[in-house]
Amino acid sequence: MTMFNDEKTTTLMQGVTNLLRVIGDDDKREGLIETPMRVVKAQAEIFAHTGEAQFDDFKLFSTTNDADMVIVESIPFYSMCEHHLLPFFGTVDVAYVPDGQIIGLSKIPRLIEWASRRPNVQENLTHLIASEMNRIVAPKGVAVNVTARHMCMEMRGINQPGTQTNTAIYRGLLQTDTFLKESFTHRVNKH
Ligand SMILES: Nc1nc2c(ncn2[C@@H]2O[C@H](COP(=O)(O)OP(=O)(O)OP(=O)(O)O)[C@@H](O)[C@H]2O)c(=O)[nH]1
């Protein structure tokens, strides 16, 4: 399990205790005694890949039987907006046009989890997934489509429950080949 070192744990626990006091609760009451430690563990998990520039947990296979396009769709993700440190979450659809090598399918959700576990904005999350797919698989084309709900828009501020935000990136053949691009958008817009 991902965990911060002792010094970081102490600092963050103190921060959580301060937060509880500032909002007007009693950090010594029974229900809150273990809360600072729980929050530290949760934050270590949620922000596990902060600052990491390259995804390295992947496996490639060479192939002479390329599919025209590989699509992995409706992959759930949870991330945190970097402005309010509130969750944004939804689904990611990834497509690529192989060029002699394919990536192990499970590695695509792993890449998305890796890209999500850091302070983020949806546009940067979308870009990071697309650029890492390009770097790792070197495909002829890649597309990434992210649909998400942002808690900072729903439970505070503008207070708009249910609002969905969509961000998409198309590169290579998935930008220039209308048939491939439309096959992808047609599929992912159905759900
Ligand atoms: N483009 C983009 N904006 C985001 C994302 N997550 C949050 N934001 C926005 O970041 C902006 C921050 O604006 P500020 O005016 O600095 O903060 P604020 O006063 O809390 O803004 P409100 O949310 O409008 O109350 C808001 O408009 C948020 O909706 C994201 O993933 N992408």
Ligand SMILES: [Zn+2]
């Ligand atoms: Zn926000």
